[in-house]
Amino acid sequence: MPWMPAALVLAGGLLLGDSLHGSFSGAVVVAAAAGGLWWLSRGKAKIQPRLPSSWSGWIERCDGLLNQFERLQPTENDPAVSAQQEGRRQHLQQLRDRQSRQQLHVGLAGVSLPPVSLQPELIRALKAPLPLCLHWGHPLPSHSPDWRWPLLFQRCDLLLVHLETPLRAADLRWLESLPRGQAVFLLVSSCVPAPRPELEQELRAQLPGSLADQVILWSGEEEQLSAALEPCSRMLRARGRGLLLQTELRCLETLHAEWQIKLEGLRRERLDGLVRRTQWLVAAGVFAAPMPSVDVLVLAVANGLMLKEMAELWDCPWQLAQLREAATELAKAALALGVTEWTSQALLAAMRLEGTTWLVGGALQALSAAYLTRVVAHAMADVLALSSGVPELDLQTLRQQAPLLVARAAEVERLDWKGFLSQGQAWWHSQVSPGLGSAG
Numbered sequence: 404m405p406w407m408p409a410a411l412v413l414a415g416g417l418l419l420g421d422s423l424h425g426s427f428s429g430a431v432v433v434a435a436a437a438g439g440l441w442w443l444s445r446g447k448a449k450i451q452p453r454l455p456s457s458w459s460g461w462i463e464r465c466d467g468l469l470n471q472f473e474r475l476q477p478t479e480n481d482p483a484v485s486a487q488q489e490g491r492r493q494h495l496q497q498l499r500d501r502q503s504r505q506q507l508h509v510g511l512a513g514v515s516l517p518p519v520s521l522q523p524e525l526i527r528a529l530k531a532p533l534p535l536c537l538h539w540g541h542p543l544p545s546h547s548p549d550w551r552w553p554l555l556f557q558r559c560d561l562l563l564v565h566l567e568t569p570l571r572a573a574d575l576r577w578l579e580s581l582p583r584g585q586a587v588f589l590l591v592s593s594c595v596p597a598p599r600p601e602l603e604q605e606l607r608a609q610l611p612g613s614l615a616d617q618v619i620l621w622s623g624e625e626e627q628l629s630a631a632l633e634p635c636s637r638m639l640r641a642r643g644r645g646l647l648l649q650t651e652l653r654c655l656e657t658l659h660a661e662w663q664i665k666l667e668g669l670r671r672e673r674l675d676g677l678v679r680r681t682q683w684l685v686a687a688g689v690f691a692a693p694m695p696s697v698d699v700l701v702l703a704v705a706n707g708l709m710l711k712e713m714a715e716l717w718d719c720p721w722q723l724a725q726l727r728e729a730a731t732e733l734a735k736a737a738l739a740l741g742v743t744e745w746t747s748q749a750l751l752a753a754m755r756l757e758g759t760t761w762l763v764g765g766a767l768q769a770l771s772a773a774y775l776t777r778v779v780a781h782a783m784a785d786v787l788a789l790s791s792g793v794p795e796l797d798l799q800t801l802r803q804q805a806p807l808l809v810a811r812a813a814e815v816e817r818l819d820w821k822g823f824l825s826q827g828q829a830w831w832h833s834q835v836s837p838g839l840g841s842a843g
Contacts, residue, residue: 461655513565
């Protein structure tokens with residue numbers, strides 16, 4: 404039954420929560436952990452985020468992100484936040500309004516540009532099947548703090564990048580930062596009378612990725628411009644109306660990615676509270692029923708406690724099987740990196756250095772479980788963030804990235820080790836104090 408894994412994990416979380424109040428015995432907590440273990444041991448499922456493929460789908464998705472901004476960052480009584488949200492709404496509305504356009508937008512850009520007098524001839528040479536609007540901007544700067552293409556060129560259906568040989572470092576840097584999926588041709592003019600095959604070979608060795616296949620060699624003479632642009636004209640005739648849709652989809656996908664980055668900071672703020680709550684819930688469960696293998700308990704139960712809330716926080720479209728697979732890979736990475744061993748050693752070192760007596764027995768095991776919960780939670784947050792805006796994330800990518808994500812999360816947590824120990828000591832006293840009161 405497809406709902407059974409979720410039921411077992413959520414039941415594990417509820418039972419551990421009740422154990423905090425003494426409603427259930429340690430044996431029940433162990434049973435909850437067993438359910439989580441069964442959940443993690445099930446078959447693997449390929450991870451494929453459900454990102455839209457249609458214009459209406461992307462519009463709906465971006466509308467959903469606007470709602471997430473409202474939920475995570477309410478605009479009431481905060482004019483600055485309200486203005487930011489209004490700016491986002493206007494940006495999306497601009498893209499909505501472009502959907503019905505019937506005009507091709509072609510941009511000519513580069514660190515160096517041809518003479519402006521060539522504009523009429525360039526428009527004639529393109530032989531566009533639809534009305535054409537040519538954007539001939541100012542030269543791109545030879546240095547930029549972020550190398551971000553101007554929005555005008557990002558929204559073009561076709562971008563002609565003018566280059567001169569020999570290529571400069573700034574030329575290559577702008578080419579590397581071209582908008583993903585942008586239809587582009589490189590109009591390369593050379594005053595040096597070099598043989599064509601040698602020039603093409605030289606360019607292929609310098610140009611990034613597949614851009615070498617988009618090169619159009621041009622002598623720089625006006626009378627030869629039409630013949631040089633024939634490949635570009637042929638592409639426009641074949642894909643004219645299709646380019647309009649491709650551009651709108653690309654612009655919406657770019658906007659979606661930018662908003663996801665902004666939302667990520669807000670999600671991480673909420674995640675901190677969720678992790679603090681869950682880590683001590685897990686610690687209480689382990690303290691109530693110590694087990695020989697703390698890492699097994701935490702990997703079985705802690706992920707189950709957090710996954711549902713984390714999926715809601717990221718508005719994650721994954722199925723339960725996909726979430727299970729992601730958590731499993733991170734759990735394996737945590738074990739392989741020895742996070743639990745490091746945690747136990749650090750706790751013992753703290754006990755020796757501080758001469759403390761409370762880090763013994765069940766407390767040591769419980770804090771180790773709480774710490775591992777933090778590491779796995781932050782690594783899982785990285786996975787959910789990737790799934791929100793990176794369509795090509797799949798199981799193989801996750802397996803390659805899981806050790807890095809866990810290692811990064813573990814390193815971040817080590818930086819706040821002193822704060823974690825202070826929280827742990829306060830938690831330990833809260834567990835012991837009720838027992839002392841009843842004994843008296």
